Amino acid sequence: MKDKSVFICQSCGYQSPKWLGRCPSCNEWSSLVEELEEQRPAAEVSFPETEPTLYRDIKAAEKQRLHLRMEEFDKVLGGGVVLGSLVLIGGEPGIGKSTLLLQASRDFAEQGETVLYISGEESLEQIKLRGDRLGVGEGRLFLLAETNLERVLAQAERVQPRILVVDSVQTIYSSKLTSSPGTISQVREVAHQIFRLAKKNQISSFLIGHITKEGSLAGPKSLEHMVDVVLLFEGERDHSYRVLRALKNRFGPVSELAVFEMAAGGLQAISNPSEFFLRERPAEEAGSVVVCTLKGTRPLLVEIQALVSDTLFAGNPRRMTIGLDHFRSSMLLALVEKRIGFGFGSQDIYLNVAGGLTIDEPAADLAVIVAVVSSLKNKVVPPDVAVFGEVGLSGEVRSVSQPGLRLKEARSLGFRTLILPKGNLAGPDAMEAAADLQVIGVDNVRQALKVLF
Numbered sequence: 001m002k003d004k005s006v007f008i009c010q011s012c013g014y015q016s017p018k019w020l021g022r023c024p025s026c027n028e029w030s031s032l033v034e035e036l037e038e039q040r041p042a043a044e045v046s047f048p049e050t051e052p053t054l055y056r057d058i059k060a061a062e063k064q065r066l067h068l069r070m071e072e073f074d075k076v077l078g079g080g081v082v083l084g085s086l087v088l089i090g091g092e093p094g095i096g097k098s099t100l101l102l103q104a105s106r107d108f109a110e111q112g113e114t115v116l117y118i119s120g121e122e123s124l125e126q127i128k129l130r131g132d133r134l135g136v137g138e139g140r141l142f143l144l145a146e147t148n149l150e151r152v153l154a155q156a157e158r159v160q161p162r163i164l165v166v167d168s169v170q171t172i173y174s175s176k177l178t179s180s181p182g183t184i185s186q187v188r189e190v191a192h193q194i195f196r197l198a199k200k201n202q203i204s205s206f207l208i209g210h211i212t213k214e215g216s217l218a219g220p221k222s223l224e225h226m227v228d229v230v231l232l233f234e235g236e237r238d239h240s241y242r243v244l245r246a247l248k249n250r251f252g253p254v255s256e257l258a259v260f261e262m263a264a265g266g267l268q269a270i271s272n273p274s275e276f277f278l279r280e281r282p283a284e285e286a287g288s289v290v291v292c293t294l295k296g297t298r299p300l301l302v303e304i305q306a307l308v309s310d311t312l313f314a315g316n317p318r319r320m321t322i323g324l325d326h327f328r329s330s331m332l333l334a335l336v337e338k339r340i341g342f343g344f345g346s347q348d349i350y351l352n353v354a355g356g357l358t359i360d361e362p363a364a365d366l367a368v369i370v371a372v373v374s375s376l377k378n379k380v381v382p383p384d385v386a387v388f389g390e391v392g393l394s395g396e397v398r399s400v401s402q403p404g405l406r407l408k409e410a411r412s413l414g415f416r417t418l419i420l421p422k423g424n425l426a427g428p429d430a431m432e433a434a435a436d437l438q439v440i441g442v443d444n445v446r447q448a449l450k451v452l453f
Contacts, residue, residue, distance in 0.1 A: 007032040013184045013201055034365060035179040053425065066162070066204060068107040072260065072269035073100070075298075076244055077229065078252015081163075084202040084252065086195050087226065088169075090209040090217040091233035096262060097208050101165050102127070102134055102232065103266050104206075105441060108163045109139025116161035120147040120171030124442035127249040132264040147181065148176040149190050156197060168208040169223075191223050210426055224248065235356065241276070242267065243357065256296030274301035274413055287375030290386040290415070291367035291405035293359055299402070299409035301386065303354040304364065306371035311348045323353025324368065325360060332368050338419060339395040343374060363400040366419070369445055370452060379453050383404045387419040387448070395445045397421045404429030410436055418446055 002123055002149045007016045009032050012351040016032060023031050060236035065080030074080050080086070091097045098121075102254050119127055124143050142159055146152055149172050156164060168171060172190045173181035180186070181452055191207065198205040205226065209217050217224060222231050228250045235242040244426075245257045259276060270276045278301055282288060287306040292299060304324075311317040321329045329351055336342050349372060366389035374381050388406055390398040400406075403424040409434070420439030430439075442448040 004352040005034055008035050008184045010184055013188070018287075020197060021202055025186055029241065033183060035183055035185060050352045051439060053277055058170060062155075066108060066111070066113065068104055069110075070103065070107065070267075070269050071105065072258035072271070076231065076246050076256045076258045078246075078249050078256070081204045082157065082228070082251045084199055085228040086191075086198050086205050086207065086226070087229040088207045088209055088217070088227040089209050089231045089233055092211050094262075095234050096267060096342070098122070098167055098269055099134070099262075100244070101206055101208065101262075102169065104164065105141055105165055106139070107135060110137055113162040114140045114142070114159065115163040115165070116138065116156060116159050117165045117167070118152055118166050119143065119145050119203070120276040121167060133264070147171050149193060150176075153193060156201075156203070160201070161203060164194070164198070164203050164205040164418065166190075166207050168210060170210050171248060178291070187223060191226055195226055217357070239356070241270070241355075252312060253296040257298060257300070266401065266439060274299075274409060275358065277302055278413065281354070284380050286378045286380050287371055289367050289371045289374065289381045291359070291364045291387040291412075292386050292418075293361055293363055294402055294405070297405075299405040300357075301409060301413060301415075302357055302359060304359075304367045304371045305352045305354055306368070306375040308344070308347050308353075308375040310371060311338045311346055314346070317344065317346065318350075320347040320349075321351040323356065323358050324351055324364070328362075328365075329368060331393070331437055333372065335391065335395060335445070336369055336372065340373075344371065345413070346375075347376070361400075362390035362398075363388045363406075365389065366397060366445070366448060370448065373449055373453065378453060382417065384415050385419065385452070386415045386419045389419075389421040389442070389448075390423075391445055397442050397444055397448065399423035402429075403427060404433040407433035407437060407439070419451060 007019050009023040009025060012026040014023050020032055061385055064081055068074050069079040076282055089097055105117050108115050124145050127143055144155055164320055169190055170182040173186050174189045177185055177189060181232045194205055197203060211217060231244055233242060233244050240262050242260045242262060243257060246254055248254060258268040259273040260270045261270055281303050288303055289300055290303055293302055319330055333344055334372050339342055351368060357418040358363045366386050370381060388400060390400055392398055401422045403420060405420060407430060419440045419442060422443050425441045440451055
């Protein structure tokens with residue numbers, strides 16, 4: 001066998017026979033790394049004899065999902081862990097990924113399931129210390145400190161676990177490949193072999209992945225396509241709360257969200273995230289407005305803050321956004337200038353979603369405009385008012401999905417006045433949810449601002 005050297009892009013997996021400064025596939029600079037690939041003789045491939053099966057003849061498994069004590073984690077997964085599924089969890093170092101999955105392993109073991117936890121980064125003594133703090137009991141939880149893929153697979157075949165956790169996929173390597181752990185070829189091979197193991201033996205598997213400096217999951221994009229569920233665990237390490245959200249889910253709604261608080265005894269689920277994120281909202285302050293948004297199937301009340309101040313750079317005012325799409329926010333500011341007549345040419349504008357969340361749905365458009373005008377005019381939005389609605393380029397306020405859920409969430413937290421698109425008032429769900437609320441339907445932005453200011 002003869003080894004040959006190839007250069008593989010560590011962002012997208014593109015291969016080149018020579019080094020290139022810039023990847024022609026993903027345009028990343030200095031991302032091609034030299035790896036050795038063995039040339040193996042082509043083997044004869046034999047396929048097992050299989051026949052197609054009628055849909056009505058396929059029998060569903062008796063127990064499709066396994067449930068955890070952490071109901072918020074269950075909800076993000078779509079109602080529990082599906083047997084034979086492969087889940088990828090990504091997050092920054094130290095954010096709590098290992099803590100989250102050790103707590104999940106504890107819950108599974110307490111239900112009588114066999115769990116195999118593979119650690120490629122920590123020793124068994126370190127995991128034991130964390131487990132004692134998290135209250136890990138006497139269940140069938142097996143720990144293995146190993147980085148060799150073949151040994152991991154051999155132990156999985158011997159133990160026959162129902163749950164397999166790999167921490168992390170970048171530290172495991174296959175001895176069949178000569179490249180270093182964490183490279184594109186190694187990550188792809190490790191994920192592929194664990195995927196085959198999970199589907200063959202109906203083992204629910206979790207892979208912990210690293211995050212790049214841009215905030216995306218490290219490794220090839222094919223890794224995200226291979227797994228069944230992609231979860232992102234994020235938050236500020238200086239804050240106590242963490243947010244777990246689904247980026248992909250073959251077994252449930254995507255963009256589902258759960259909020260946890262890091263405590264001495266581990267991660268504690270927050271059952272009412274809206275109340276949690278609004279608990280420190282300042283009273284009687286201009287530029288603050290509450291929006292009713294949706295994360296997956298969950299309604300969430302979030303505070304949007306705006307600060308409009310005179311610029312120090314004449315002719316070049318600053319526009320900064322945190323938690324909102326920058327380009328959409330700029331479009332909304334241009335709309336206010338054109339349709340309403342406010343001028344922002346000499347104003348710096350800062351927009352922020354309080355609590356560190358990210359809002360990417362158009363239902364927050366009206367709230368962004370209201371917050372900016374409130375700060376510009378220095379007029380306070382009443383604290384019991386919440387708004388939602390998509391805004392078009394003509395200034396019209398368009399209907400959004402699930403108005404009934406948004407209204408019920410606002411009512412449960414004490415909000416009494418809701419400003420929403422007039423088109424959302426026609427639905428029976430919205431009318432039922434708005435029984436004891438003052439609901440004001442608006443057709444355009446000018447009408448909404450007239451009602452508030």
